[in-house]
Amino acid sequence: MNTEELTSDIAELQSLLRVSQRPNIQGWIKCKIEETERELKKLSESQTLNSEPTGSASKPVNAEKSSPSSLPTVKVTNYGWDESDKFVKVYITLKGVQDVNPTTIHHSFYNYGYDITVSNFSGKNYTMTMKGLRDEIVPESSQIKQKQDMLLVMMKKKTEGKKWEQLTKLEYDEKQKRKPKFDEKSMDDDPQASLMNMMKQMYEEGDDEMKRTIRKAWHEGQNKRNTADMPSLADM
Structure with missing residues (x-):
């Protein structure tokens, strides 16, 4: 692909960007424009280097060593x-x-x-x-x-x-997926069950430090409440 084709691709992508309405489509088009611009830049630089005079027979050898x-x-x-x-x-x-x-x-x-x-x-x-x-x-x-x-x-x-919050969109999306899901309707119907489900999700998806923290909080809660009907950590 030559520079003229890449330039035409960029112009057409920019036209699509102006008429697009959905954020996801706009984001994809912007990324494609950036990718094509990088390719055009590299191709232009390569053509510039190839068009430069090489000089005498001994100079290209020295230039290659330090290039x-x-x-x-x-x-x-x-x-x-x-x-x-x-x-x-x-x-x-x-x-x-x-x-x-x-x-x-x-x-x-x-x-x-x-x-x-x-x-x-x-x-x-x-x-x-x-x-x-x-x-x-x-x-x-x-x-x-x-x-x-x-x-x-x-x-x-x-x-x-x-x-x-995160440097890349991929990292941000992954973090959002791992966040505990809070169901307001379930919380209204059965607050204790909803909290239990949230803690289970945090425990299952958390790292070792998160699991240690939850276990510690759980044991402390059991000791304070001293109740027999609270589920054990083994159930998690």
């Missing part, structure tokens, strides 16, 4: 993150990155993600990619800062004040 494209690439997947009312911040650890020439750090922000490359750093290329963010960001107001042994990615929230 970032000939270096091994490391994909960085470990990071930390937090958020404020206006920004989502991602912390990527790279020892010594504060001394890197800023011109070797390339980045592109999209509505729901980013691509970062640090070229020829300690004999390697480092790439950091994030897709499917929890919510939309403002690419033109987002930036990267070099800190001591760390890259700070600052993404401007499109909706200020909104709490993301």
Whole structure:
């Protein structure tokens, strides 16, 4: 696929985005636009490199030895993150990155993600990619800062004040699925049974720490109430 076809695809996707109404469809189209834009960018850069003059016979050999494209690439997947009312911040650890020439750090922000490359750093290329963010960001107001042994990615929230809770939409959706289901009608009909069902769900789906906490609370509750008709933990 050439650049003209990719450009046409982007234009058509943008037209579809303008007429679409369902949030899920809009989200899918936006992700597809970002993916196609990345592909177009890579193809354009590749064509630019291929069109550059090679010079004398000895120069291409030397250039190949020092070219970032000939270096091994490391994909960085470990990071930390937090958020404020206006920004989502991602912390990527790279020892010594504060001394890197800023011109070797390339980045592109999209509505729901980013691509970062640090070229020829300690004999390697480092790439950091994030897709499917929890919510939309403002690419033109987002930036990267070099800190001591760390890259700070600052993404401007499109909706200020909104709490993301999770960095990606996938993580957020998974967390929502694990949340205990609260049935108000059941609570009105039989409060104790409804609470029991909620605790069972939390116990079955929780991690080891959650299970220990529930067991402790359960035993303490039994001791305080000293009642024989309360179900035992074994029933959970």
